[in-house]
Amino acid sequence: MMGKPTDLLQGTLDLLVLKTLALEPMHGWGITLRIQQITGDVLQVRPGALYPALHRLEHQGWITARWGETSAGRRAKYYSLTRAGRLQLGRESEQWRRLSSAVTALLDTV
Amino acid sequence: MRWTSKLRLRVLSLFRSGQVERELDEELQYHLERLIDDHVAAGLSPSEARYRALREMGGIDQRKEECRDARGLALVDSLRQDLTYARRALRKSPGFSAVAILSLAIGIGANTTIFTFVNAVLLRPLPYPESDRLVVLQEHALDSGEPLNAHPANFVEWRARARSFEALALVQTPPLNVMGSNGAEQIGRMLTTSELFRVFKVSPVLGRGFTEEETRPGSNQVVILGYGFWQRWFGGDAGVLGRQLAVPEGSLTVVGVAPPGFRIGLTEPDTFTPLTIDPANPGSTGSRAFQCYGRLASGVSLDAASAEMTAIASALRHEDPRLNKGMGVFVSGLHESLVREARPGLRLLMAVAAIVLAIACVNLAGLLMARGVGRRSEFAVRSALGAGRGRLVRQLVIESLVLSFCGGAAGIAVAFWATQALVALNAGALTAGIAEPIGLDTRCVIFTLVVSTATALVFGLVPARQASRVDPQAALREQTRGATADRRHHRVRKILVVAEVALAVVLLVGAGLLLRTLSSLVRVDLGFQPAGTLTMGLFLGLRSPETRSVVIDQILDRVEAVPGVRAAGTIQFLPLRGMTCGTGFWLEDQASSQDPSRTQPTECALVSRGYFAAMGIPVLAGRPFDRRDRMSGPRVVVVSQSFAKRYFPDGRVPGRRILVQSSNQALAEIIGVVGDVRHDGLTSDPAPTVFLLHAQTPGYITNLVVRTSGDPLTHATAVRRAIHEVEPSQAVAGMGTIEQDVMKVLARPRLQAALVTCFAVIAVVLAVIGVYGLIAYVVKLRTHEIGIRLALGATRERIFFELFRQGALLVFAGLVVGVAAAIALREMASTFVFGVTTADPLTYLVAALTFSGVALAAVIIPAHRASRVQPISALRVE
Numbered sequence: 001m002m003g004k005p006t007d008l009l010q011g012t013l014d015l016l017v018l019k020t021l022a023l024e025p026m027h028g029w030g031i032t033l034r035i036q037q038i039t040g041d042v043l044q045v046r047p048g049a050l051y052p053a054l055h056r057l058e059h060q061g062w063i064t065a066r067w068g069e070t071s072a073g074r075r076a077k078y079y080s081l082t083r084a085g086r087l088q089l090g091r092e093s094e095q096w097r098r099l100s101s102a103v104t105a106l107l108d109t110v
Numbered sequence: 111m112r113w114t115s116k117l118r119l120r121v122l123s124l125f126r127s128g129q130v131e132r133e134l135d136e137e138l139q140y141h142l143e144r145l146i147d148d149h150v151a152a153g154l155s156p157s158e159a160r161y162r163a164l165r166e167m168g169g170i171d172q173r174k175e176e177c178r179d180a181r182g183l184a185l186v187d188s189l190r191q192d193l194t195y196a197r198r199a200l201r202k203s204p205g206f207s208a209v210a211i212l213s214l215a216i217g218i219g220a221n222t223t224i225f226t227f228v229n230a231v232l233l234r235p236l237p238y239p240e241s242d243r244l245v246v247l248q249e250h251a252l253d254s255g256e257p258l259n260a261h262p263a264n265f266v267e268w269r270a271r272a273r274s275f276e277a278l279a280l281v282q283t284p285p286l287n288v289m290g291s292n293g294a295e296q297i298g299r300m301l302t303t304s305e306l307f308r309v310f311k312v313s314p315v316l317g318r319g320f321t322e323e324e325t326r327p328g329s330n331q332v333v334i335l336g337y338g339f340w341q342r343w344f345g346g347d348a349g350v351l352g353r354q355l356a357v358p359e360g361s362l363t364v365v366g367v368a369p370p371g372f373r374i375g376l377t378e379p380d381t382f383t384p385l386t387i388d389p390a391n392p393g394s395t396g397s398r399a400f401q402c403y404g405r406l407a408s409g410v411s412l413d414a415a416s417a418e419m420t421a422i423a424s425a426l427r428h429e430d431p432r433l434n435k436g437m438g439v440f441v442s443g444l445h446e447s448l449v450r451e452a453r454p455g456l457r458l459l460m461a462v463a464a465i466v467l468a469i470a471c472v473n474l475a476g477l478l479m480a481r482g483v484g485r486r487s488e489f490a491v492r493s494a495l496g497a498g499r500g501r502l503v504r505q506l507v508i509e510s511l512v513l514s515f516c517g518g519a520a521g522i523a524v525a526f527w528a529t530q531a532l533v534a535l536n537a538g539a540l541t542a543g544i545a546e547p548i549g550l551d552t553r554c555v556i557f558t559l560v561v562s563t564a565t566a567l568v569f570g571l572v573p574a575r576q577a578s579r580v581d582p583q584a585a586l587r588e589q590t591r592g593a594t595a596d597r598r599h600h601r602v603r604k605i606l607v608v609a610e611v612a613l614a615v616v617l618l619v620g621a622g623l624l625l626r627t628l629s630s631l632v633r634v635d636l637g638f639q640p641a642g643t644l645t646m647g648l649f650l651g652l653r654s655p656e657t658r659s660v661v662i663d664q665i666l667d668r669v670e671a672v673p674g675v676r677a678a679g680t681i682q683f684l685p686l687r688g689m690t691c692g693t694g695f696w697l698e699d700q701a702s703s704q705d706p707s708r709t710q711p712t713e714c715a716l717v718s719r720g721y722f723a724a725m726g727i728p729v730l731a732g733r734p735f736d737r738r739d740r741m742s743g744p745r746v747v748v749v750s751q752s753f754a755k756r757y758f759p760d761g762r763v764p765g766r767r768i769l770v771q772s773s774n775q776a777l778a779e780i781i782g783v784v785g786d787v788r789h790d791g792l793t794s795d796p797a798p799t800v801f802l803l804h805a806q807t808p809g810y811i812t813n814l815v816v817r818t819s820g821d822p823l824t825h826a827t828a829v830r831r832a833i834h835e836v837e838p839s840q841a842v843a844g845m846g847t848i849e850q851d852v853m854k855v856l857a858r859p860r861l862q863a864a865l866v867t868c869f870a871v872i873a874v875v876l877a878v879i880g881v882y883g884l885i886a887y888v889v890k891l892r893t894h895e896i897g898i899r900l901a902l903g904a905t906r907e908r909i910f911f912e913l914f915r916q917g918a919l920l921v922f923a924g925l926v927v928g929v930a931a932a933i934a935l936r937e938m939a940s941t942f943v944f945g946v947t948t949a950d951p952l953t954y955l956v957a958a959l960t961f962s963g964v965a966l967a968a969v970i971i972p973a974h975r976a977s978r979v980q981p982i983s984a985l986r987v988e
Contacts, residue, residue: 028137029144047141048168067133077137 013045013053014062015096018081018089021063025080027070028054054079062088134174142167188501189508196509206481207513210474214517216872217467218565219524222550222558224459226529229557230548231452231541236445237371239311240405244444245412247278247402247419251711252438258692260402262387262395263433264426265303268402271422274415277305278404281374282396284811285649286381287841289356290343293834296649296843297339300379303387309405310372317351317366324384332384333362337370339380355381358839359652374403375448376545393433399691403444416441435707448543454941455540455862462620462869465613467561469873471569472610473880476603478510478569480887482577483599489577502578503571510570511563518562525558526550539857572602600888604920607877607884611924612931614870614877615961619932621870622953623943624863630945631859637787637796638685639726640848643815644822644829645684647843650810658808659741661837662718668832669816670720674825679721680804680812685789686851691715694771695800697757701769701777709771712753713789713797716812718804722748722784724815725848732764732782735803745778745806753798754783770800792855793944815848822847862942874961877924882968885917889976901981910977917969925958 020026020034031054032045057063062085068078081089142163149159200207235241247268248257265280272278279302286299300306307319315337323329333355335344344350344364354361362383371378387395406415423439489502532540533548541548576599648665650658662680669678683689694709719735721727730751739746747770754763767777786796804812814833818825826845833840889896896909936948946953 027140029141032141046166046168047138047145051138051141074140074143075136076140077133 011092012096013049014057015089015092016043016045017050017053017057018062018085018092021079021081022086022089025066025078027068027076027078029076031079057085061085131174138167138174192505192508193512195505196512199509200512203481206477210477210513211517211520213470213473213876214514214562214565215520215524217463217470218514218518218521218558218561219528220463220869220872221460221467221561222521222525222554223528223532224456224463225557226525226548226550226554227532227540228456228460229551229553230546231449231456231544233553234546236448237546241445242443243276243406243408244310245275245404245406245415245441246444246447247404248440248442248447249398249423249437250440252436257440259398260400261393261398261433262385262400263392263430264439265400265402266387266389266392267426268419268422268439271425272415272418274407274410274418275404276407277308278402279303279305279309280385280387280400280402281306282385282400283379285647285841285843286383287358287649287651287839288343288381289358289839294358294839294841296647296841297380298336298377299381299383301385302382303385306382306403307368309403310374311405312369312372314366315369316348317364319366320382320384325386327386327388329384329386331360331362332365334366334368334382335364336368336378336380336382337372338378340367357651373545374401374444375543397691397693412441412443431707435709450542452540452542452544455858458862458942459540459865462617462866465617466869466873466876467565468568469610469613469876469880471565472606472613473876473883474513474569475573476606476880476883478506478573479576479599479603480883482506482573485577499578503574506574506577507566507570510566510574514562514566514570517565518558521562522550522555522558525554536857536861538854539861576602603884603887607880607920608924608927610877610880611921611961611965612928614873615925615928615957616932616935617866617870617873618957618961619929619954620939621863621867622957623939623946623948623950624859624866626946626950626953627942627944628856628859628863631792631856634788634792634945636685636792636852637727637785638848639817640852642819642822643724643726643817643848644826644845645816645848645851646814646826646829646845648680648812648814648833649841649843650808650812652810655808656741658810659805661840662804662808662812664836665814665833665840666718666720668836669814669829672825672828672832674818674820675816675829676819677720677723677817678814679724680718680814681721681725682716682804682809682812684813684815684848684851685787686791686848686855688790690789693800696769696771698767698769698777701767704769710757713799714770714802715789715799716802716804716807716809718812721801721815724817725787726817727787728785730783730785732780734782734784735801735805739781739803739805741806743806745776746781746803747778748782748784748801749780750796750799750801751783751786752796753800756798768800770802859942859944874964877961878965878968881917881921881965882972884920885913885969886972886975888916889913889972893976893979896976896979897981897983900979906977909979910973913973913976914966914969917973918966921962921965921969925962929954929958 016035017031020031020038026034028047028050032047032050035043035045054063054065058065058079062082063079064082065077065079067075070076145163145166146156146159149162150156154162236244238244247260249260249264250257260280262280265278269278281303282301284299284301285296287294287296289295302320303325304320304322307314314334317334319334320332324332335350335355340346340350343355344353347353350364350367353364355364368379368382373379385395385400406412419439419441423434423437427434427437492502493499529548529550648662650661653661666678666680669675683691691714692711693714694711696704696709700708717735719737719739722729722734731754732748734748735746747768749763757768758766763780763783766780768780769777784801787799788794788796789799790797814829816822816825816829823845830842830845833842900906900909932954933949939948
């Protein structure tokens with residue numbers, strides 16, 4: 001887990017969640033697994049950070065939620081990206097790329 | 111699109127919070143189960159897996175809390191929390207809450223009650239379409255400005271020339287005699303021209319209004335029934351049109367029925383008959399004794415209409431100087447003219463009620479401040495735990511709001527009861543010309559809500575700010591003595607107490623002035639003797655003048671013979687009923703020319719023989735009218751003392767002659783001088799009056815006045831029988847006594863004095879409670895210190911005097927401020943006082959002494975208690 005889950009990672013967490021949901025609708029557990037998988041275990045999202053983030057994103061209208069059935073037959077809440085969310089994802093990705101290249105540039109100067 | 115679903119989400123969270131909570135539960139539960147499964151799959155035992163999973167989840171409730179926070183409804187949730195805290199805090203101190211709610215109920219209730227009247231009288235529009243376009247046209251003497259009635263000849267000119275009005279109607283309300291099953295009955299009637307319904311924009315329930323032709327002389331006798339009379343007399347018969355209404359002179363054909371409740375002013379007319387105006391000779395209809403109502407044309411303002419009428423009046427002054435010398439025309443709104451009389455009284459009561467509420471608020475603020483000190487540790491803890499100052503203030507304000515709304519709700523109940531009580535007692539005194547029912551309506555409830563909220567903010571904010579100013583360290587260490595905040599708090603409370611004492615003193619002075627006014631009014635010499643006189647109305651109807659004169663003569667003869675009757679006479683308009691008549695006259699040396707510019711105005715009254723004796727009016731010179739004075743004999747008049755003094759200053763009045771206008775043009779000899787009579791009211795100066803003899807100038811309307819020995823009403827039946835022996839078909843109406851008329855005139859000052867005194871008493875009680883509360887609080891705070899001083903040798907008297915002095919200083923300061931304020935505001939009271947000056951020293955002195963007495967007694971109690979402190983128990987740590 002990189003540093004404290006609040007502060008730095010809140011903004012990035014939103015970005016990660018939005019990106020994950022851009023591929024397909026998922027429930028909270030699925031998002032946790034997917035992020036873990038894709039980043040090769042570097043980023044592990046605690047439920048304590050994830051669920052508040054999901055509720056916040058839902059309230060801001062970037063994602064919507066729907067109750068559904070898992071393959072195992074249990075009830076779970078599935079989240080999916082809205083159109084506005086997709087736009088937001090684009091904006092935040094752009095911001096991240098700019099930020100990270102700036103930091104990289106700074107670190108590379110000796 | 112997006113924000114509507116966002117909004118829906120938020121609203122859902124707010125109202126279905128239970129469901130949202132359950133879903134959150136389920137969601138986290140699912141995540142937990144998957145975590146457990148994961149761990150089990152990795153090889154842990156189920157219980158170990160569960161243990162680890164729970165640890166990884168962290169505290170579930172904290173997660174939920176975070177989610178809830180993320181839902182962005184923190185404000186609403188915390189408000190709900192505050193409400194719960196408030197309820198809890200108030201329930202914990204039931205004594206305080208009860209006192210607070212009670213004083214708020216009284217304060218707010220009083221204001222709502224008065225507002226109910228203000229609403230019904232001043233704010234509610236008249237029940238006609240576009241009633242703000244309705245106006246009254248009144249003539250007035252240019253130099254005096256007092257509104258008079260309208261003359262039919264002028265009305266005809268106004269109707270022809272004025273462009274500002276959609277319609278104008280001329281109206282008068284002499285009674286009507288009708289033939290009922292028990293003989294003649296006198297009922298109400300409105301004489302009106304044809305435009306009446308058009309002016310008020312109402313349509314008759316049946317039939318039609320009068321046509322133009324019906325208001326010309328010689329047309330058929332028609333009548334329109336009032337709705338209530340139609341129900342009562344004709345049983346609400348739907349086929350009433352065309353039926354006949356029997357009157358002594360024949361019958362009238364019913365051509366219409368007015369809408370229910372239709373009236374101008376106080377009484378609903380039973381019938382309407384056409385007001386006949388001869389276009390060739392409009393002056394023949396009558397004199398300046400009619401009322402003119404109109405509706406402004408669309409787009410015309412009141413001012414524009416006024417300007418036009420002023421110009422028309424000026425033209426009429428030139429064209430007909432005999433009639434219109436020195437006369438102008440007023441145009442005023444109908445609603446305005448009906449409520450003009452009631453407005454000052456209602457304003458006074460609103461101001462007084464507001465002051466009482468202000469005092470209650472000040473008391474509450476003091477109480478809350480004291481409570482705030484006691485809760486310091488509670489706030490210190492909350493502040494240390496992260497509550498911002500704003501949050502603490504908000505919670506305290508919400509507590510005040512809860513108190514205030516409970517007080518407001520109780521206040522509405524108080525107002526409901528009080529309004530009914532006032533209406534039963536005498537609403538007429540407060541409502542003047544408005545007869546609509548008075549009750550609490552939506553506007554009054556809204557008013558109560560607004561007042562409750564404002565009240566809460568007024569008494570809640572200062573204590574809230576004071577209490578939230580906490581220094582957590584100091585509070586937690588229980589260093590509650592000697593802090594600067596304490597001193598400031600104390601100073602604020604002292605200022606509050608001085609303020610409420612001052613307000614109470616102002617009210618007390620006001621009540622005193624009104625009580626003295628009332629006693630002056632009761633002692634006014636009216637010029638006649640109200641006790642022991644019976645009155646009744648005799649409408650003589652359309653008989654010839656000779657017949658009218660003879661009938662009255664015979665009636666007087668018969669009535670005088672009734673045992674118990676000491677004197678009897680008639681007068682056209684009884685005093686104190688608001689009706690006077692005025693005319694002009696010439697002194698003998700100017701009589702021959704009859705030059706209009708030389709007429710003098712005078713009040714006149716049409717009386718019969720025996721009137722002065724019946725009313726107890728003293729004859730000061732010469733003789734009153736008697737049987738010698740007949741229609742065939744020389745014209746005679748009697749004048750009042752002020753008339754004699756003004757026009758015949760040399761003194762020898764009987765035997766002089768004057769010529770009164772429109773009294774068939776013969777010089778009349780003044781045969782006597784009588785004492786002045788206050789005809790218009792208790793506070794008016796008696797006007798010079800000429801008394802004309804009914805036998806010589808008979809009128810239609812007359813009132814019989816009978817002086818009896820003993821209780822007048824016991825003779826009523828005998829008198830009525832005597833009248834019917836003379837004229838079986840004579841209707842007799844409105845039996846009453848002059849004393850009742852005097853009571854009615856006293857009703858408003860009496861009610862005002864009673865209400866203001868009542869409020870003043872409440873105010874004094876509240877203020878004294880405030881003083882007591884402060885001193886008692888000081889004693890409680892300093893019990894420890896007092897104990898030490900007593901133990902160290904201070905005398906009990908010393909302690910007592912010190913505390914007494916503190917209280918006395920406060921009371922004295924409040925008295926000074928209050929008296930100064932009362933003096934500064936005395937102009938406002940001038941409309942209400944009579945017989946005293948607004949700066950009457952006696953009243954102020956009595957008020958100050960009364961208040962000091964009560965307040966100092968209230969100071970003595972806690973001061974005495976302080977001197978009784980036992981040093982040992984005081985030194986014991988609480």
